[in-house]
Amino acid sequence: MLIDRTGIAKLIPHAQRMCLLDGVLSWDGVRLRCTTRTHLEADNPLRRNGRLGVLCGVEYAAQAMALHGALAAGAGWSRGGYLASVRALVCHVDRLDLTAGSLSVDVQRSHGDGERAIYSFAVNGDGRSLLTGRAAVVLGDLAA
Numbered sequence: 545m546l547i548d549r550t551g552i553a554k555l556i557p558h559a560q561r562m563c564l565l566d567g568v569l570s571w572d573g574v575r576l577r578c579t580t581r582t583h584l585e586a587d588n589p590l591r592r593n594g595r596l597g598v599l600c601g602v603e604y605a606a607q608a609m610a611l612h613g614a615l616a617a618g619a620g621w622s623r624g625g626y627l628a629s630v631r632a633l634v635c636h637v638d639r640l641d642l643t644a645g646s647l648s649v650d651v652q653r654s655h656g657d658g659e660r661a662i663y664s665f666a667v668n669g670d671g672r673s674l675l676t677g678r679a680a681v682v683l684g685d686l687a688a
Contacts, residue, residue: 545567545568546568546571547568549566552567555610555614555615557610558607561589564582564588564590565579565649566578566579566581566582568611568615575650576608576615577648579647579648580649583604584641584644590603595639595641597638598636598638598639598640599635601649602627602675602677602679604649604667605649605665607649608649609651609663612651612663616653625681625682627679628682629680630679631677631680632676633675633676636674644670648667649667650668652664658683660681661680662679663678663681
């Protein structure tokens with residue numbers, strides 16, 4: 545593993561239990577692959593009524609996008625950002641918590657400049673696709 549959960553938490557704004565990614569398996573200037581087992585934790589902060597719906601996978605992907613942005617920009621990265629839109633979302637399952645093994649969270653930046661980025665993403669587990677889509681990310685502080 546290239547970066548563990550502690551290292552990830554230093555690079556993204558998601559703290560404590562909301563840091564959902566366990567590790568970075570690979571990354572370059574365009575793509576990043578993470579792994580996690582937090583979908584199996586009973587105290588996962590996204591669970592509702594004991595369930596973790598597949599749409600929570602969008603948050604996993606968003607954290608991977610934030611992490612990719614931080615890594616691609618280098619150690620001096622401190623800009624925030626927000627998920628502006630999600631498109632072409634395809635859910636192949638109803639729940640993430642029924643996936644017995646680790647999740648793989650893959651993101652790939654297809655376009656980007658200093659103000660915005662477009663990513664495609666995929667959340668996979670147990671040898672199958674769970675969720676795929678595209679997202680637009682706007683960089684910068686919301687209060688600015």
